[in-house]
Amino acid sequence: MTLTLLFAAGPGTAETYHAPLTEALHAEGLDARIVTEAVPEAVDYILYAPASPLQDFTPYTRTKAVLSLWAGVERIVANPTLTQPLARMVDPSLTRGMVEYVCGHGLRYHLGMDAHIHARPGAWEPVEPPLAPERRVGVMGLGALGRACAEALRDLGFAVSGWSARAKAIEGVTCHHGPDGLKTLLQGSEILVTLLPHTPETETIVNAGTLALLPQGACLINPGRGALIDDDALLAALDNGQIGHATLDVFRTEPLPEAHRYWHHPRVTITPHIAATTRAASAARVLAQNIARVETGQPLLHEVARARGY
Ligand code: NDP
Ligand code: OXD
Numbered sequence: 001m002t003l004t005l006l007f008a009a010g011p012g013t014a015e016t017y018h019a020p021l022t023e024a025l026h027a028e029g030l031d032a033r034i035v036t037e038a039v040p041e042a043v044d045y046i047l048y049a050p051a052s053p054l055q056d057f058t059p060y061t062r063t064k065a066v067l068s069l070w071a072g073v074e075r076i077v078a079n080p081t082l083t084q085p086l087a088r089m090v091d092p093s094l095t096r097g098m099v100e101y102v103c104g105h106g107l108r109y110h111l112g113m114d115a116h117i118h119a120r121p122g123a124w125e126p127v128e129p130p131l132a133p134e135r136r137v138g139v140m141g142l143g144a145l146g147r148a149c150a151e152a153l154r155d156l157g158f159a160v161s162g163w164s165a166r167a168k169a170i171e172g173v174t175c176h177h178g179p180d181g182l183k184t185l186l187q188g189s190e191i192l193v194t195l196l197p198h199t200p201e202t203e204t205i206v207n208a209g210t211l212a213l214l215p216q217g218a219c220l221i222n223p224g225r226g227a228l229i230d231d232d233a234l235l236a237a238l239d240n241g242q243i244g245h246a247t248l249d250v251f252r253t254e255p256l257p258e259a260h261r262y263w264h265h266p267r268v269t270i271t272p273h274i275a276a277t278t279r280a281a282s283a284a285r286v287l288a289q290n291i292a293r294v295e296t297g298q299p300l301l302h303e304v305a306r307a308r309g310y
Contacts, residue, residue, distance in 0.1 A: 003032035003044040003291070006060075009069055010051025017047070020281045024288035030295065045291055046084075050075040057081045064294050067287050068304075069278050071145065072225060074198040077309050086304040089278055090144045091286045097276035101223055102149040102193050103156060105247045105269075109191050109219040110135050110158075114245075132157030136215075138189025140205070141224060142168050142175065143310075144302075145276070146195035161185050165308075186213035191221065197310035198225035208233040217244040223275035226251035231262070238267050249275040 005021075007014035014036050025032045032044075040059035048054070049069040057066070058081045065085045068076065073088045108114070111129055135158050139150045142164040154160045154172045161174040163185040168175045176185045186192070192214060196202045206220070207230040220243055222229060231252070237243040247269040248262060254273055262268045290301050304310060 001031070003030060003295070004038055004042050005032050005034045005291075006038050006043045006046045006054075006063075007034055007036050008046055008052040008054040009049035010053075013049060013051075013069070017280045017284055020284035021287065024284040025291070027285075028288045028292040030288065030292055032291075045294075047287060048076065055079065055081070057084060060084065065290070065300055067290060069283060069287075071276075071278075072197055073304050073310065074225065074227075077304055077306060085300050086306070087290055087300050087302045088304050088310075089283060089286065090302045091278060091283050093279045093282035094276045095145055095148045097279075098145045098195070098223060099148050099152045101249070101271075101275040102195075102221060103152050105221050106137060106153060106158070106191055106193070107156075108247075109221075109245065133159055135159060135190060136161070136188050137191045137193065138163065138185045139173075139193045139195060140185070141195035141197070142170065143195070143197075146193070149193060149195060161188055182210070183213055186210055187215070189218060190215050191219050194220070194222045194224040194228050196224045196228055198227045199309035201309075203227050204230040204233075206230065206234065208236070211237040211242060214242070216242055218242075219244050220246040220248075222246070223249040226254070235261055235265065238265060243267075245269070247271065249273055 018034060021034060041061055043060050043063050046060065046063055046066045047069060048066050063084045065087060066082065068086065068088045071089045071094060073086065076082060076086065137153050137158045137160050139146050139162040142150060142162045146162065147170060150160050150162045150170060150173045161176060162170065163176045163181055165177060167177045194206060206228050211233060234243065234246060238246060245267045249271045250273055256262060256270060262270055294300055
């Protein structure tokens with residue numbers, strides 16, 4: 001039987017995915033047609049991204065799963081019309097991109113690169129930089145991305161701690177969990193990486209109270225979601241020196257409006273939501289493999305726990 005895959009991912013995305021997805025479906029032995037319009041009752045799988053106009057999933061009565069092209073699912077997870085299973089994107093290229101972003105910006109802070117990049121002529125003041133084992137890095141969120149980043153930072157030699165909802169054991173990483181573990185994590189994080197999903201529980205988890213727990217002058221790297229941060233509290237902490245510098249990739253409003261104070265703050269680096277992008281070639285393989293699993297009666301991989309919101 002020919003499967004019908006509805007690409008509902010916003011302008012241009014279907015074109016980007018068509019060739020790699022066709023190849024990946026073929027490699028899995030799947031006979032499928034990829035469409036951008038279909039009679040809802042005929043759709044077997046929906047490939048979804050937040051830019052999609054599709055918001056009412058009610059008529060998709062035959063659809064076996066909605067597969068998100070994004071890792072973050074906060075814009076679909078609470079949709080009351082979505083009764084079909086939802087899988088989020090977990091993809092080796094996405095993970096590698098995030099590891100490179102976090103390690104790159106972490107090393108920038110650790111090595112104090114900015115002081116040399118912006119040094120005045122004649123400013124010959126050698127200061128011995130600390131080595132990685134003397135630098136304490138905290139990672140909030142130890143899922144597909146946070147764990148990979150924690151392990152890569154550990155492999156660079158940093159003293160890494162992590163924090164998650166449920167208890168974890170990661171070799172060479174000090175793991176904390178739950179509300180009680182957060183204070184300990186923050187108190188020991190000279191560089192803090194936030195890789196949490198946006199849920200009601202994580203909304204503004206970086207706020208005046210939690211920022212005050214960090215060592216003075218700590219640096220923040222946020223590739224998670226903008227809503228994790230109370231922006232006014234972060235700006236106040238940057239102004240008073242509690243936070244030394246922040247690298248922000250994600251924002252409540254994207255693109256970040258030109259007038260936003262973050263653009264103009266000397267100790268904020270903005271990147272335009274590029275920490276890790278879903279690359280069609282590798283993501284197509286992930287999608288095809290997941291469809292093949294469902295078609296052969298195996299459980300969907302990376303299924304979102306709707307009650308948890310991620
Ligand atoms: P996962 O779902 O794999 O991991 C989420 C982690 O957060 C888990 O360790 C989970 O804990 C933890 N967590 C969730 N809620 C809480 C809480 N209330 N308290 C403590 N820990 C919590 O997600 P990914 O690692 O794949 O992705 C993380 C986020 O990164 C995405 O949701 C998205 O927002 C963002 N992202 C950003 C990109 C960018 O380019 N900027 C690209 C891709 C993703 P537990 O393990 O115990 O469940
Ligand atoms: C994602 C993202 O969630 O790009 O995949 O932010």
